[in-house]
Amino acid sequence: MSTHSRDKSLLGASWKVAGFACYAGLNAIARYLSGGVDAALDKHLSVYEIVFFQDLFALLLLLPWMIRRGKMALVPNHFILHLLRVLTSAIAIISWYFALVFMPLAQAVALSIVGPMIGVIGAKWFLKEKFGWIRGSIIVLSLIGACILLHPGSVLLENKSNLKGLLFIGSAAFFFAMAKLVTRRLAQLGETAQTLTSYLFIFIVPVSFIPAMMHWVTPDWSHWPWLILAGGLTALAIYCVSSALVYAEVSFLAPFDICQFILNTIVGYVAFTELPAPWAIWIVLAFIGFSLSARKKWI
Numbered sequence: 125m126s127t128h129s130r131d132k133s134l135l136g137a138s139w140k141v142a143g144f145a146c147y148a149g150l151n152a153i154a155r156y157l158s159g160g161v162d163a164a165l166d167k168h169l170s171v172y173e174i175v176f177f178q179d180l181f182a183l184l185l186l187l188p189w190m191i192r193r194g195k196m197a198l199v200p201n202h203f204i205l206h207l208l209r210v211l212t213s214a215i216a217i218i219s220w221y222f223a224l225v226f227m228p229l230a231q232a233v234a235l236s237i238v239g240p241m242i243g244v245i246g247a248k249w250f251l252k253e254k255f256g257w258i259r260g261s262i263i264v265l266s267l268i269g270a271c272i273l274l275h276p277g278s279v280l281l282e283n284k285s286n287l288k289g290l291l292f293i294g295s296a297a298f299f300f301a302m303a304k305l306v307t308r309r310l311a312q313l314g315e316t317a318q319t320l321t322s323y324l325f326i327f328i329v330p331v332s333f334i335p336a337m338m339h340w341v342t343p344d345w346s347h348w349p350w351l352i353l354a355g356g357l358t359a360l361a362i363y364c365v366s367s368a369l370v371y372a373e374v375s376f377l378a379p380f381d382i383c384q385f386i387l388n389t390i391v392g393y394v395a396f397t398e399l400p401a402p403w404a405i406w407i408v409l410a411f412i413g414f415s416l417s418a419r420k421k422w423i
Contacts, residue, residue: 136372141383143364146357148387150178151232153354155224157347169341171221174354175214176329176336177343181355182362183325190322200323202313209306209320210327216299218335219292226289229392233385235293242301248375250305304365304374311370320366325359 159168200206223232310320343351368377 133372136368137380139364140368143361144384144387146361148391150357152391154221158225170339172335172339176332177351178354178358179329182359206323212299212303220296223292233388239297308369317367317370321363
């Protein structure tokens with residue numbers, strides 16, 4: 125691969141890690157507001173409502189930027205793919221937030237390891253991405269490192285009676301992977317990160333409003349700062365992930381999903397005192413060192 129392509133891929137990885145940082149903060153806010161932890165709140169908000177408000181505030185924060193970019197078509201190119209991306213993204217985030225109601229953040233993140241696996245398989249089959257044994261080995265090692273760090277097997281056994289939590293985790297992992305694949309396909313068709321971000325929020329706000337109205341709880345003053353912060357983090361997260369998929373292939377980005385586990389584990393510990401196997405961080409650091417040493421052949 126050329127130096128230019130290599131630089132683009134590494135830039136994509138940087139965008140993805142930044143997106144994971146935003147999502148880690150979002151997960152903590154959603155768990156707090158929805159009643160997933162003992163919170164000093166008079167009432168909790170429904171998951172549907174949290175999703176609606178975070179998307180609404182994200183859209184409002186992005187509107188000045190979108191207006192400066194000029195007129196956008198009411199119906200975008202590749203409308204069906206944009207609609208599919210909106211629907212899969214909405215189902216994924218709603219499922220994920222419900223999962224955070226039923227289990228701790230660290231446990232939910234541990235079980236979400238199936239998501240990168242689905243993404244890599246989908247990239248191979250549907251996007252026709254090609255990768256050699258070095259990239260394949262790094263993908264496998266990253267998943268092994270995540271398993272050692274988070275112990276998904278023991279978490280699964282611990283939650284075997286938590287059927288709702290497991291179902292929501294499975295749904296979230298599947299639909300997040302589908303949304304990622306559709307986003308990458310749109311990027312292959314020439315859509316920019318700005319266009320991907322703008323159209324997602326334009327269409328997802330009315331889509332998320334429908335279930336929110338069916339489970340409406342009027343927010344208190346104590347809710348609004350968190351909802352506005354969630355909107356800002358959502359806008360940043362979507363832009364970062366869209367940029368990552370514009371610059372790099374899904375299979376290249378897959379090993380960096382271990383950063384998602386690390387960041388969510390840190391947030392889970394700071395916010396909710398949840399931290400699995402801290403000694404395993406050394407294994408993660410060893411994997412990162414190996415990835416950097418092999419990066420020329422990997423890319």
